Amino acid sequence: MIVTINGKRRRLDVAPMRRLLDVLREDCGLTGTKEGCGEGECGACTVLMDGVAVDSCLVPAAHAEGRAVVTIEGAAAAKRSARALQHAFVEHGGAQCGICTPGMIMAALPLKARSSRDQIKTALAGNLCRCTGYIAIFQSVEAALSPARKGARARRR
Amino acid sequence: MPAGASALSLARPRTLKAALALLAEDPELMPIAGCTDVFVGLHFGTSGQRRFIDLWGLDELRGIALVRPEPSEAPVLRIGALATYTDIIASALVRRRLPMLVAAAREIGGAQIQNRGTLGGNVANASPAGDTLPVLAAANARIVLRSAGAERRVAMGEYYTGYRTSVRQAHELITAVEIPPVAGRQWWRKVGTRKAQAISKIMMAGVRGPVVRIAIGSVAPTVVVADKTARCLSAGGTLAEAQALLGDEITPIDDVRSTREYRHQVAQNLLAQFWRETE
Amino acid sequence: MGRAVGTSVRRMDGDDKVTGAAKYVDDLSFPDMLFGATIRSTISCGEIVNTHIGLPPEFVVADHRDIPGANHVALIDPDQPCLAEGPIRHYAEPVLLVAHADRRALFGVEARIRFDYRERTPNYDPERSDTCFKQIAIDKGDLARGFGDADTVIEGEYRTGHQEQLYIEPNGVIAVPGDGQITVYGSLQCPYYVHKALVVVTGLAPARVRVVQAETGGGFGGKEEYPSMLACHAAILAIKSGRPVKMIYDRVEDLLATTKRHPSVVRHRTGVTRDGRMTAMDIDVVMDGGGYATLSAVVLSRGVIHAAGPYRCDHLRIRGRAMMTNTPPNGAFRGFGAPQTQFAIEAHIDRMAGALGLDPLRLREINALRPGDTTATGQTLGKDASALPVLREAVKRSGYKQKRRAWQGTNRGIGLSLFFHGSGFTGAGEVKLASKASLELTATGARILVASTEIGQGTRTMLAQIVADAMALPYSSIEVHAADTDAVPDSGPTVASRTCMIVGKLLERCARDLRRKLGKLTPAEYFTRHGAVVVTAQYEPPPGQVWDDQRYAGDAYGSYAWGCNVVELEVDPVTFEITPTHVTAVAEIGRAIHPVMAEGQIQGGTAQGIGYALLEEVVMRDGRMANAQLTNYIIPTPMDAPLIDVAMIERPYAHGPFGAKGVGEMPIDGPAPAVVNALRHCGFDVRAIPATPERLMAGKLKVEELAVESFS
Structure with missing residues (x-):
């Protein structure tokens, strides 16, 4: 089957019911997409399929046929806001151990500029983080999506 | 990791007609769509299924529209089986006609699950904790089942026959859910284990109009349509009388998520809240 | 003083983590x-x-x-x-x-x-087990005399469940x-x-x-x-x-x-005067060790040492035992016994306050440890004993007093907890560990050689900041070697809130040593003339630190960090669901080396504590976890996370690097008791966590009953 992965058309010879997650990690060497639970609960395996966030552990390879898949490795090239998100997650403490971070960033990617805290929470509701308590993640996304507001934290200190 | 994924077969028909023909030949095929339940079962090895038929590409099952199945009938809201929760949340039509379904859809999983999970899948999966099922039951929805030779409609109240079993025959597919106009105020509440990504401990959908309708999930092997309770309230009975009846209509159990006592108590509390808030 | 410590420099591992380049073990292949x-x-x-x-x-x-x-x-x-x-x-x-x-x-x-x-x-009941992994006894003063001085004795039993990391x-x-x-x-x-x-x-x-x-x-x-x-x-x-x-x-x-947090049963008997002074504390701690000893002995140790909370009491007896049960072994989890025992004392304080007719805040003010006071093990506290400062700051920031009055009798509640946490290994532990850290001169700066691991808390970045400032070099010139036993000395385990205070201090010593060696030369100049040079420092206890492991007495820790939480929450009267709306977390940690990361530790630990208090329940059936799936073991999602207002107070510790103490574990000690104390404020008597809606439904407080019990 033909899949466009991070902007490149690829021909993949894979069983249709394999998890997209395994195809990305094992066949494509894209190990930035993580597995935390295998049941669509933690969101660490989030990728975009035709611009829509999905848990790649719950997507059969067949469903990627003819689609455009973007993983964390291709995020910066695919969408301008990705770079800002990546920068902000480092700057504002949104990434600690980092295992949830690719999924968080992919889930935040469809958000529009200047999204509200509630919209951010809704977009990230399917992603679990155990390190941060989420607040620094919200602040990171806010800082990336509202560059004018440059993070409450910088002001505070 | 799913059991030897390479050993699993997947038929991928391009049209509904082709899908029904395949199913007529081979009713053992298990239909899949958004896979948000099926892949969990495969991952945990709880699903013994090995052969699947993929409906995800059948765009003809995606639409949300007002239709008139019978010329004499009022238009009904028809939601294609493959409509995702995200589609439902985004639909102005559903928001207007069936806001309680939008409310239920918003509380399912997270964005990733809402983007993939389908209404037809929620009905087909037949879990007593299926989030949309009380809404569909309270709205008197009917499930449209189609096979290669025929189409039939089954009222939600008659669709389930027991724990995870339904009247759907193996060669039939759920093609849509049809919801007649709902007269009265709609009310919905899910009580989950947390505020997102939660399986419900109990949920209630209610309609308060000329006829009261109440449906409850996670309190019995299937969604419960609380007819006696609703009739009592329709007939002007007191809340206390209705609560007592409700206690007899549900048969909750202890499980890893909650207790029988809690579900009993909260069912009655929810009934009171429904009644208070829809006055 | 240098420029890196105290600023939030860009974390070293950040870019690899946000681009997917960082290699976790499942990303490696051979x-x-x-x-x-x-x-x-x-x-x-x-x-x-x-x-x-x-x-x-x-x-x-x-x-x-x-x-x-x-x-x-x-x-x-x-x-x-x-x-x-x-x-x-x-x-x-x-x-x-x-x-x-x-x-x-x-x-x-x-x-x-x-x-x-x-x-x-x-056997799944630790109290019926005939196998004890470890017993500990702490005695101070004369318990009988302490109870003799009391006007009343208040008892209570408090339970905590397993928690999964x-x-x-x-x-x-x-x-x-x-x-x-x-x-x-x-x-x-x-x-x-x-x-x-x-x-x-x-x-x-x-x-x-x-x-x-x-x-x-x-x-x-x-x-x-x-x-x-x-x-x-x-x-x-x-x-x-x-x-x-x-x-x-x-x-x-x-x-x-794999291991979980030890379930516990803690029983308190406290003698107290009418005006709220605690005269005697009798505490019994039981921990469920599971099937094998693993770390139960040391978890119990930290648990009992913190069991009296940050309070002074001249006469006390603490008995602890870790028992075997036929369940998978329990082990280390952030806090390491202290969250269990401090849950008990902090919930107990609020019950005592209720019985005495005092505000719980007042009772804490009366009894909080002050500089010069001695802890349960007889350790005399230095000037950085910050119980009162953190308490006062948290009360002020949160508007505790006003909300406490205004919400009385409503379904909103506010509760607080006061807690402390010893940094580093207990007692003579650090001396026995004898950790070593090394610093290697490079052509451009220095390379840190330690076995202390980066697990998200920011080890690499924080240690590099300390070295940079101690050498007066830019942060960017400091590298950190991978934690590879072929290349780095044993700087001890990455546990016990010890990495910054203990290992950071070792590296500060290495850095000052290396700086002396350099004299007026830059690293490049020195490197060109003399080649690579490695300096190593080994742990030495601060002067005067004494611990008696037989009597369980003396200086249990080099220093303590101090914390106060105020939790605000709402209880839904229909479903008994509890929504924590706001948490104030005040922490005194000596010095925040990297404020963003330190704040991240406090927020993250607080959120885990909120999960511990309200959501996280390991359902054990026949000795096995019945809810072993992420869909059924419930941790907070982004929707469940309360706002957490963090304030850090800095009272430098003389023997920590740039004054720093430990920060990693303490934040999880406080949320659970603050939650149940807020629930008590709403009229719910909860003495076991998690405080699930199901438990709350069963635990509507009967105020009269409590009053009778307390003065009997």
């Missing part, structure tokens, strides 16, 4: 690699009498007879076998190992192996065999613990064993001791097959088999 799986017991107590294996020859199978060295996981007591030889003490005890070149071939492999058992009756990356390792050697890469906190365990199991000389930490996706204590077991398993398979073996747990296995 030629010819096999995948390993563990076959576990399906009973809780008894023995295996027969084994039936129905696997084709392409599977590698190993059991205890394949262990070249000794069959135990080296930690404190040698009681836990690496692979069961017969006797079974808990469900999911590892018995056999299998490996195959195709990861998918291992799916469902356990169904092809069957054990015949002789079962015995398991729930790092998002499950446990995993890869063992790579070589010519009489073994190298293990893994997701782990303590490379030298794993090294020690591998030496015992493989029988190899220490120099033939190498452990390298891969990027680690969270630990929280859950990767303190368990990776030793897993590394030994992979090594056994690697040695038997002669090929690299990768073993990655899936979430269910990780939940079923």
